[in-house]
Amino acid sequence: MDQRLxxxxxxxxxxxxxxxxxxxxxxxxxxxxxxxxxxxxAGGTLxxxxxxxxxxxxxxxIGRLMRDVVRRDDLVISTKAVLTADGGRDASRRHLIxxxxxxxxxxxxxxxxxxxxxxxxxxxxxxxxxxxxxxAVSSGRTAYAGVCDYAGWQLAAAAVWQRSGxxxxxxxxxxxxxxxxxxxxxxxxxxAAGHVGAGFLAWSPLGRGVLTxxxxxxxxxxxxxxxxxxxxxxxxxxxxxxxxxxxxxxTAADGLGVSPxxxxxxxxxxxxxxxxxxxxxxxxxQLLGVLQAEKLTLPWEIREALDDVSDx
Numbered sequence: 001m002d003q004r005l006x007x008x009x010x011x012x013x014x015x016x017x018x019x020x021x022x023x024x025x026x027x028x029x030x031x032x033x034x035x036x037x038x039x040x041x042a043g044g045t046l047x048x049x050x051x052x053x054x055x056x057x058x059x060x061x062i063g064r065l066m067r068d069v070v071r072r073d074d075l076v077i078s079t080k081a082v083l084t085a086d087g088g089r090d091a092s093r094r095h096l097i098x099x100x101x102x103x104x105x106x107x108x109x110x111x112x113x114x115x116x117x118x119x120x121x122x123x124x125x126x127x128x129x130x131x132x133x134x135x136a137v138s139s140g141r142t143a144y145a146g147v148c149d150y151a152g153w154q155l156a157a158a159a160v161w162q163r164s165g166x167x168x169x170x171x172x173x174x175x176x177x178x179x180x181x182x183x184x185x186x187x188x189x190x191x192a193a194g195h196v197g198a199g200f201l202a203w204s205p206l207g208r209g210v211l212t213x214x215x216x217x218x219x220x221x222x223x224x225x226x227x228x229x230x231x232x233x234x235x236x237x238x239x240x241x242x243x244x245x246x247x248x249x250x251t252a253a254d255g256l257g258v259s260p261x262x263x264x265x266x267x268x269x270x271x272x273x274x275x276x277x278x279x280x281x282x283x284x285x286q287l288l289g290v291l292q293a294e295k296l297t298l299p300w301e302i303r304e305a306l307d308d309v310s311d312x
Contacts, residue, residue, distance in 0.1 A: 001043035001294060006199030006275045009172035011114065011144050013076050015269055016294050017046035018287070019203065019280030024057030026282050032061055033069055034284035040070050042291045048175075048201070048278045050080035050118055051103045059106035067108060078114035079103045080148055082121060091121030096132040100141055115142035116175060120154045130161055130168070137169035146173035146198070152188030159196035171198055173275065178202035179268055180211060180245050180310040181237050190273050199275035202268050206279065210237040211264035213250050248309045252302050262293030267306055270297065 003012045018039045023032050036047070049058050059079065066072045081099035082091050090096075100115060115136055117129065133145045147155055159171040174193045178185045182204070193200050206212055215238055246260070253260040269277040281287035298306075 001045075003043075003045065004199075004275050006114075006144070006146075006173045006201075007193070008197035009144060009170065009199070011076070011172060011199075013046040013276045014044045015276055016044060016265070016290065017048050017078075017201065017276040017278035018044055019278045020047065020049040020058045020062065021053050021280045022282050023049070024054030024061050029061060029064075031282075031284050033065060035281060035287045036062075036065050036070055038284065038287060038291060040074050042294070044291075045074065045076045046078065046201075046276050046278070047075050048078045048203075050083070051099050051106075052080075052083045052085065052118075055085065056102070056106055059103055063106055063108040072109070076113045077107065077109065078116060078146075079107070079112055080116040080118035082118040089119050089121040089123075091117065091119075091124040091129040091132075093128050093132040093135075096129065097135060100136055104141060111140055112142050114144045114146055114173070116146040116148045116173070117150075117158075118148050120147075120150050126157060126161065130158060133162075133171075134167070134169050138167070144172045145169050146171060146175065146201075148175040148201075150174060150176075150189075152192035155189065155198065156192045156196060159198060163196075171196070173199040173201055175201035175203055175278070177204045178271070178274070179205050179207040180249065180264055180306060181207035181242050183310060194273050200273045202271075202274055202277045204280070205268035205277040206261060206264050207242070207246075208234050208237055210234065210242060211246060211249055211260060213246060213253075213260040216243075216246060216250070245306075245310045248306060252298075252306065256296075256299075256302070258296055259289065259293055261289055262296045263298065263302070263306075265290065265293050266296045266298045267303060269294075270303075 001014045004015050136142045155174045162168040176185050249260045249263050253263045279290050
């Protein structure tokens with residue numbers, strides 16, 4: 001799998017990343033072991049997690065797998081902080097440093113490769129939040145810092161503030177949802193990232209699973225949309241607009257002799273500014289489909305056709 005530099009930093013990540021939001025909840029230890037093994041064997045490096053995934057248990061599971069299954073040096077470990085267990089946000093220096101130390105303890109590491117602010121907190125001065133980022137980098141707890149689910153102006157404000165001081169840690173990346181069903185980052189966030197030299201990590205590049213075509217004839221009993229904790233996450237993408245896009249992806253896939261998953265993933269992965277497309281497979285079989293599809297490069301005619309239908 002090809003590796004890409006993240007923005008203008010020296011951090012290199014696989015162009016498809018492994019998301020772990022379902023780990024230790026919907027994805028058990030056996031499935032996670034099979035996923036991580038297959039991902040590393042395929043040349044994948046970026047493993048994306050967060051302190052709130054599985055209530056912290058996702059990080060514990062990753063830590064165990066790094067001890068027993070894969071080599072730490074083969075991975076780029078990225079975790080996040082800001083969100084709280086009760087669904088709130090806390091970007092205070094106190095909370096962030098405690099959260100990072102707790103993540104390191106669960107992962108069994110002295111440092112992570114990338115630490116991301118998981119959300120913007122309007123109740124805490126941005127300068128205080130970024131001071132915690134500086135401490136995390138200067139103390140060796142993380143090599144790089146980024147943000148997640150920031151608006152374009154929020155990313156720009158954070159990146160410019162960090163660049164205004166010689167001892168401040170740069171913001172090297174921004175992460176947000178991006179797919180044929182969710183093209184909002186193109187309006188402000190991707191241009192802002194390009195302007196400040198930040199890379200872009202696209203989460204849910206398969207449109208929360210909808211672009212795989214699994215919901216074309218209904219909601220499968222074993223799908224995320226059939227679970228109480230993910231139903232509200234998926235159902236917004238089951239409307240008429242999304243159905244038209246899904247059918248266009250399926251038509252393109254039929255013409256190329258590949259899966260709809262491959263078409264949707266390739267479209268996001270090769271968009272300008274994207275460093276990595278982070279796919280959160282629930283099962284080993286789903287991840288194998290992602291890894292098999294990773295090699296596809298879409299012809300420009302199909303890319304343009306999908307651009308048109310998804311931008312309408």
